[in-house]
Amino acid sequence: MEKIIARAVRFHQIGGPEVLRLEQVEIRQPGPDEVSVRVKALGLNRAEVLLRTDRYIESPQLPSGLGLEATGLVEAVGSRVRGFAPGDAVSVLPPTSMQEQPTHAEHLVVPQVRLVKNPPGQTWAEAAATWMQYLTAYGALVQVAGLRAGDFAVITAASSSVGLAAIQIARRVGAVPIAVTRTSAKREALLQAGATEVIASEEENLRSRLIDITGQAGARVVFDPVGGPIFEPLTATMAEGGILIEYGGLSPEPTPFPLFEVLSRSLVLRGYRVYEVLEDPERLQAAKDFIFAGLADGSLRPVVACAFDFEDVVEAYRYLESNQQFGKVVVTL
Incomplete structure (x- = not known):
């Protein structure tokens, strides 16, 4: 040939x-x-x-x-x-x-x-x-965290392709997506993309804003690719038994282990890679079904x-x- x-x-x-x-x-x-x-x-x-x-x-x-x-x-x-x-x-x-x-x-x-x-x-x-973004976000939010209707979901790096996919998936299951971005430049675009609230972390106090939004309930799910100092305000405002899923490591600064918050709230800090989905035929098929359905009904829009x-x-x-x-x-x- x-x-x-x-x-x-x-x-x-x-x-x-x-x-x-x-x-x-x-x-x-x-x-x-x-x-x-x-x-x-x-x-x-x-x-x-x-x-x-x-x-x-x-x-x-x-x-x-x-x-x-x-x-x-x-x-x-x-x-x-x-x-x-x-x-x-x-x-x-x-x-x-x-x-x-x-x-x-x-x-x-x-x-x-x-x-x-x-x-x-x-x-x-x-x-x-x-596929990369929807598989990543679905596997983490739905299959690992069990995101459900009414949950607060904090999504950092929200204007990235995975962040936007996470916002759409949260909306599709009835959760409340809270977008975290560095500045307010992308605020309106994130709201139009489906975020219920937008926090500009370099311009606002992240911890105070999360408390204002989630109240005593706190956020049950946090989806983060950044790491670094942001761990402290994120975990300080999570719900009892909440789960923080880390799928990146973009911050060049050290990531503190929030010992007191983890102990007092029984938090789960969970590393995650999309290969957990890709290497499990049953999980991959469930993810494909969800993504194809979302693309067909318009709730998922690349x-x-x-x-x-x-x-x-x-x-x-x-x-x-x-x-x-x-x-x-x-x-x-």
Whole structure:
């Protein structure tokens, strides 16, 4: 068979966006359980920034590929593949390892278990802005925390793609989403996105505002990718038996352990990764069902902040790291 040569995003040294390069790589033919995909769009994530700067859960083996999400058209399928055919519009679910299965390339060969068909009418940019964030937020809020109607849910980094997904999911189950963002610049946009309340943490007293909003009840669920000093006001205003789910570590400052608050309120501080969902077939199917239903009824609406061309991937990451975006930064091919 004819070899496929395609461009892929790679880096040969640790550093900022400027270390990224578009390099030609050879794409193999799909194996029996694999699918070949011609990529049409990519979604960018903070995890890719962490890998590139060697602060991720795995270290890059240089030269390294990059990427957790992609969407595109099926070009060929392996002999044992069922349910997918050439021409299908599909999205690639995040791999367990970016080192082994990076997604930032013009062509990919992907195991069929990591593919989902795109809903009818969904644009490429919307598809690239769907699965990482909704899987992450659903697994944490619904499957781990058991978020339910009437719960207060505090969502930090609320203008990120995962933060916005969390707001929508909280609304869909009848909970009360409280968005925490750094400044008031995105307040109105967050309210329009479904947040019941918005707190600008650099302009307001986070602890006082949370007490004003939640009263004696406190917030039963906190969903945070930041860590650092924010742990103290967050845990100080949580409900008895509440759960704080940490899914990041963006703060460069130390994260204090709020011993007194944990003891006095019987709090749960829980680390979480989306792979808990991806590696459990039953949990993954439940998440897919919820997400497809939400996309169909309009309660889940992917928010695309900006789309860049593939050739401008360096600028796309610079924009992501500027913290200006509201929603998902997407690269189109």
